[in-house]
Amino acid sequence: MANLLFVCSGNTCRSPMAAYIGASVGDALFPGEGFRFDSAGVAAYDGVPATDHAVAAMAEWGVDLRDHRSKQFQRYMTEKADYIVCMTPAHKKALVREFPAAAAKIFLIGELSGSGRSVPDPYGGSLGDYRAARDTLKEEITAILRRLSGENPERGKEVLS
Secondary structure, eight states, X not given: OEEXXXXXXXXXXXXXXXXXXXXXXXXXXXXXXXXXXXXXXXXXXXXXXXXXXXXHHHHTTTOOOTTOBOOBOOHHHHHHOSEEEESSHHHHHHHHHHOGGGGGGEEEHHHHHSSOOOOOOOTTSOHHHHHHHHHHHHHHHHXXXXXXXXXXXXXXXXXXX
């Protein structure tokens, strides 16, 4: 079992999409692994819904993001999470600086997946920007779950498309 906490800036776009994608991919490909997913933002206000474009991009895959509400990253989250997965190097740097005792479990998404990538912020962009972020997140999260479970790297390419 592994608890993955996805972190972005405002917790209204990337990190909630990541948590919901993680749950969908995890349930479909690794039902016995016990993966758990959550999200937070380093500069979030509590209680803000996901952006309309995030909701629309996820709805295209049959995933309902309408109930999501943002939450600010808090110290207790460092204790609950096994992996704190950041969207950009700036998020990782901010968390390591503020929570140095948790540094060993704070990763850039591309570090954990092996791709080395970040996920650019689609906030304020077009629906196409959100689709691009969503698609990147699916690739990254599928790779992460395959790595953490020791599964075949080709497994999961057909889920959520």
